[in-house]
Amino acid sequence: MTDYAHPEVLVDTNWVRDHLNDPKVRLVEVDVDTKSYDAGHIPGALGFNWQTQLQDQVRRDIISQQDLEKLLSASGIKPTDAIILYGDNSNWFACYAFWILKFYGHTDVRLLNGGRLKWLNESDKPMTTEKPSPAPSNYKISGTHPELRAKLPDVLQIVEDHGQNLIDVRSTDEYTGKIIAPPGMSETAQRPGHVPTAQSIPWSLAANTADGTFKSCDELRAVYFEKGGVDRDKPTVTYCRIGERSSHTWFVLTYLLGQNNVRNYDGSWTEYGSVVGVPIER
Amino acid sequence: MKIGKHIMSEIIPAEKQTTSIAINHHGTRVYESIFDMLPSVDNPTPLVRISRLNPEPGLSLFAKLEWVNPFGSVKDRAAAYMLRELERTGSVSATRGIVEATSGNTGLSLAGMAGAKGYHTTVVVPNQIPEEKKILLKIVGAQLEVLNDSLCPTPGLGDGSINRARTHARAEPDKYVHPNQYVNQQNIQAHYETTGPEIWRQTEGRVTHLFVSLGTCGTATGTSRFLKSKNPNIRVVAVQPSAGHDVPGLRNVAQLEVSELLDRALIDDLLEIEYELAYRRALDLCRKEGLLAGPSSGLIFEGARRIAVRDKVGLGVMIFCDNILKYTSSMVRHLPELSDDAARQTRE
Numbered sequence: 001m002t003d004y005a006h007p008e009v010l011v012d013t014n015w016v017r018d019h020l021n022d023p024k025v026r027l028v029e030v031d032v033d034t035k036s037y038d039a040g041h042i043p044g045a046l047g048f049n050w051q052t053q054l055q056d057q058v059r060r061d062i063i064s065q066q067d068l069e070k071l072l073s074a075s076g077i078k079p080t081d082a083i084i085l086y087g088d089n090s091n092w093f094a095c096y097a098f099w100i101l102k103f104y105g106h107t108d109v110r111l112l113n114g115g116r117l118k119w120l121n122e123s124d125k126p127m128t129t130e131k132p133s134p135a136p137s138n139y140k141i142s143g144t145h146p147e148l149r150a151k152l153p154d155v156l157q158i159v160e161d162h163g164q165n166l167i168d169v170r171s172t173d174e175y176t177g178k179i180i181a182p183p184g185m186s187e188t189a190q191r192p193g194h195v196p197t198a199q200s201i202p203w204s205l206a207a208n209t210a211d212g213t214f215k216s217c218d219e220l221r222a223v224y225f226e227k228g229g230v231d232r233d234k235p236t237v238t239y240c241r242i243g244e245r246s247s248h249t250w251f252v253l254t255y256l257l258g259q260n261n262v263r264n265y266d267g268s269w270t271e272y273g274s275v276v277g278v279p280i281e282r
Numbered sequence: 283m284k285i286g287k288h289i290m291s292e293i294i295p296a297e298k299q300t301t302s303i304a305i306n307h308h309g310t311r312v313y314e315s316i317f318d319m320l321p322s323v324d325n326p327t328p329l330v331r332i333s334r335l336n337p338e339p340g341l342s343l344f345a346k347l348e349w350v351n352p353f354g355s356v357k358d359r360a361a362a363y364m365l366r367e368l369e370r371t372g373s374v375s376a377t378r379g380i381v382e383a384t385s386g387n388t389g390l391s392l393a394g395m396a397g398a399k400g401y402h403t404t405v406v407v408p409n410q411i412p413e414e415k416k417i418l419l420k421i422v423g424a425q426l427e428v429l430n431d432s433l434c435p436t437p438g439l440g441d442g443s444i445n446r447a448r449t450h451a452r453a454e455p456d457k458y459v460h461p462n463q464y465v466n467q468q469n470i471q472a473h474y475e476t477t478g479p480e481i482w483r484q485t486e487g488r489v490t491h492l493f494v495s496l497g498t499c500g501t502a503t504g505t506s507r508f509l510k511s512k513n514p515n516i517r518v519v520a521v522q523p524s525a526g527h528d529v530p531g532l533r534n535v536a537q538l539e540v541s542e543l544l545d546r547a548l549i550d551d552l553l554e555i556e557y558e559l560a561y562r563r564a565l566d567l568c569r570k571e572g573l574l575a576g577p578s579s580g581l582i583f584e585g586a587r588r589i590a591v592r593d594k595v596g597l598g599v600m601i602f603c604d605n606i607l608k609y610t611s612s613m614v615r616h617l618p619e620l621s622d623d624a625a626r627q628t629r630e
Contacts, residue, residue, distance in 0.1 A: 033429065039446055040453025120445060120452065127453040184409055184430035 003217035005258025010113045010214070011084060013122055019084075020044055020126075026081045029116065030054070030093040032244070040127040042086070042119060046075050046134070050093045050244070054100055062266060068104055069139050076134025079106065079142070086112035086119070090204075090212035095247035099264050105143045111251070114213040121211065148250075150237040150263035152271060158237060159196050159279060165236040167228075168194045169203040169249045170269065174241070177282035180273065187242050189273030193280040195239070201228040203245040206252045220257055235261035239268040316352045316398055320362050326480035327351060329599065332583070334570045338590035341491070345573055345583075345602045346481065353391040353422075355604035356477075360500050361391035363472035364461040365399075373459045374401050381406070381450045381458040383443035385497070385531040386415035387604055388463050393424035404450065404458065406443040411530050414608045465542045469500030470507070477501065478508025481599050490596030492518045493586045495578050497531040499544035501601055506548040517593075519551040521585030527557035528612065529577050531603070553585045560584070561616035564606055574605045577612065 004010065019025045020043055027045035029037045037047030048054060053071055054063050063071070077083060083101060087094035091111055101109045112119070119125045158164045173179045177192035194200070205223045206215055215223070224230045236253060238246040243266030250264040272278060304310055306318045308325045321327050327350045332343040348356035368374045379402030382392055389405035396403045405424045407416065408431035419426050431442035444464060451460035463469050481489055492509060494502040506518045523529045525536065535554050538544060564580030567573040575583070579602035586600050606613065614620045 035427070036446070036449070039427075040449040117445060120448060127449065129453045 004214075004256040006255040009110050009255045011110050012113050013119050013125055016042065016084060016086075016112055016119070017125055024081055025084060026075070026077050027084050027086070027112075028075075028097065029087055030085060030097045031088040031116070032092055033088060036088050036116065038129065040129055041116070043126055043128045043130070044132050045086075046132060048097060050096060054093075054097060060267075060271075062100055062103070065104060065141050065144065068100070069141055072139035073137050076137050077139060078137045079139060080108070082108040082110060084110050084112055086115045088116050090117075090207040090248070091115040092203075092244045092248055095251045096244040096266075099148065099247040099250060099266075103145050103148050104141050105145060114211050118211045118213065147261075148263055150239075150265040152265075152267055152275065154263070155195060155237060155239070155265055155272065156278065162197055163234070165230045165234050166195060166198040167230065167236060167238045167246075167249060168198040168200050169238055169240045169245050170194075170200075171202055171204075172200060174269070175200040175202075180269075181241055185241070187270050189241075189270050191273045191280055193273065193282040194269075195272055196279050196281045198239070198281075199229055201230070201249070203240065203248045206249060214252065214256060217256065220252060224253065224257065232259065235263070237263050237265050239265040239272070241269045242266070243268045317362070317395070319352045320358060321351060321476050321480065323476065323479040323483055326484055329481075329484050330571075330573065332571060335566060335583070335587070336590065337587055338594055340595040341590040341593055341598055342596070343583075343586050343590060343598045343600060344485075345567075345571075345575070345579070345600050346477075347573070348601060348603050349574070349576075349605035351391075353394040354608075355387040355391065356501055356601060357387040357391045357603075358395075359472040359476055360463055360466075360469040360498070361388055361395055363468040363475075364463065364466055365392065365395050367468050368459060368461060369399075374399075376400055378456060378459055379403055381447045381460050382463065383407075383447040384463070386411050386419065386608070387531060388498075389419050389424055390415070390422060392461075393419060393422045397423040404447075406446045408443055410528070412609055412612050414611060415530070418608065463498050463500065466500075467543075469498055470504040470543055473501050473504025474508045475504075477505040477601070481505065482509060482512055485597055485599065487512065488597050489513075489516060489599050491586070491589060491593070491598035492516060493582050493589070493598055493600040494518065494520055495532050495582050495601075495603070496520050496522060496538060496541065496544065497533060499538075499541045501603075503543050503545045503548060505601070507545070510548065517550045517589075518548055519553065519585055519589050520549045521553045521555060521582045523557035523560060523581055524554055527560075528616070529557055529560050529581060530609075532578055532581070551589065553588065555581055555584050555588075557581070558616060561613055563587075564609075565613070565617060565620075568606060573602070574607065575602050576604045576606050576609050578603045579605075 027042055028048055029041050029045045030048045034049045085094040085097050098109050158166050168175050175194045180192045181188045238249045240246040246264050250262055253259040253262045303312050305314050313319050328347045329344040336343050351358035380396055381404045383406045393403040403424045406427045409428050429443050447460050451458045496502055509516045522535050523532050525534045560577040560581035563584045564575050564577050567575040582600050
């Protein structure tokens with residue numbers, strides 16, 4: 001991990017095993033499939049449901065500052081704790097939670113490299129169905145970082161002036177408009193296709209298929225800069241369908257490759273592909 | 283039904299009823315329990331000749347009707363062997379049941395057998411399997427977990443059905459044991475000891491071609507290994523659906539590398555066939571041969587037809603894994619003429 005720009009934000013499975021009883025280390029599992037945590041998780045880990053706990057439950061938006069303070073307080077998490085995130089699908093929603101926690105200014109957030117699948121595949125790593133009952137804390141958010149988030153007008157500005165990298169991290173079939181969403185996924189849009197000027201660099205190119213860990217720094221540079229055509233001197237916006245896969249790429253560009261000014265467009269295709277009158281390419 | 287009971291109790295005195303009937307006799311088919319009905323070389327599943335639909339009379343084609351098994355599919359064989367091994371090693375009990383990932387048939391066999399033995403079963407299935415299978419799994423008493431996963435669960439990759447089953451077994455080892463049909467050698471052994479010897483005896487050693495499809499690959503590997511030990515010249519033909527298919531339990535050719543039970547050296551021909559033909563040929567078999575064959579059987583039959591035309595002479599055996607009854611909704615989806623709208627238009 002040492003070649004990465006910020007290797008301190010990644011931990012491996014052995015490190016987690018060795019810190020299972022560290023009171024300053026708080027494990028949180030966030031999955032695409034919200035039932036996975038109940039089936040079995042790392043001992044001591046909390047489970048956050050991305051649909052009901054990381055989203056506003058009335059309007060379409062990320063969780064509000066007030067609700068995140070409530071969630072972290074109920075979880076017994078303090079602003080000085082290290083939050084170690086992990087989840088399924090090579091950490092899709094763990095990256096989404098990482099992005100939200102950084103948006104709301106939590107200092108020490110890290111990812112378990114490889115997520116729950118790597119843990120499951122190692123026979124010396126324990127799993128349990130027991131849920132922790134933490135003593136509540138009183139978490140207060142001291143500042144937010146809206147500069148980590150792109151919104152629709154930002155994306156339309158890029159379409160207009162080509163001033164930033166715009167990366168579509170969905171599958172090729174979604175990018176070309178052959179499908180609107182991957183099979184079985186319920187969130188969809190009115191139209192298939194992609195945002196004009198967007199480069200197609202599927203999120204999966206950043207992960208090793210064997211164990212879900214991130215590729216090496218050299219491999220990632222090749223994916224994004226040499227083959228992908230990302231201009232290192234420009235700001236970047238990433239998008240996918242609902243903002244979780246694009247969080248994965250946002251994490252890679254920001255923390256592993258050290259790019260400045262990378263933003264996640266969490267409205268993504270379910271927003272853009274449903275807006276009346278915006279330009280679409282297929 | 284009632285009449286039969288009256289006859290039994292009135293003609294044969296109660297104290298003599300159990301001794302007067304030959305139990306576990308395959309000739310009269312009276313059994314002590316469902317487990318005694320499981321297939322073996324002395325109780326093989328039937329071979330039935332394809333008559334009207336065989337394009338090459340020089341190469342006889344016989345369908346091996348695996349739906350005659352007690353729980354309705356070829357998977358009874360692997361399930362029985364895996365369950366027997368779990369019992370032998372003391373791995374199951376009244377409190378420690380089974381968790382398995384399945385596209386349906388293995389789950390039906392395991393849950394049905396486990397229920398009869400008093401073990402609980404949890405099955406994890408992909409959401410794309412037919413609704414009939416989901417309902418049947420509940421009927422036989424399985425706890426059902428439905429995941430967004432590919433039709434034939436893929437080991438090692440992603441977070442699908444197999445890894446959910448593994449998670450249960452890891453997190454609650456006192457409650458679950460995971461036989462894992464995708465890597466369990468009993469899956470091969472079952473076919474090496476039953477399917478292969480059955481075919482050899484049924485064909486009097488004259489079999490020249492074996493037609494199978496590949497999912498877990500237990501059937502292909504076990505059966506082929508036995509038959510080739512008897513006659514190395516027997517050709518094994520694997521028939522797989524094209525990409526994007528909708529045939530539960532089977533893998534596309536590109537997905538085969540994840541099948542740990544596959545022994546590629548045993549496969550002589552690997553055919554990839556447009557998956558829609560699985561349904562079309564299943565319909566043909568139902569209508570023209572009286573064989574209520576399911577879609578994987580339809581696919582295998584299409585492969586066998588092509589090889590029959592190519593090779594012209596021999597005796598081919600096709601493994602017909604299960605029947606059509608679990609796939610009625612799939613048939614309607616793939617064959618427009620079966621929908622109510624089509625029927626109405628025909629009447630009009």
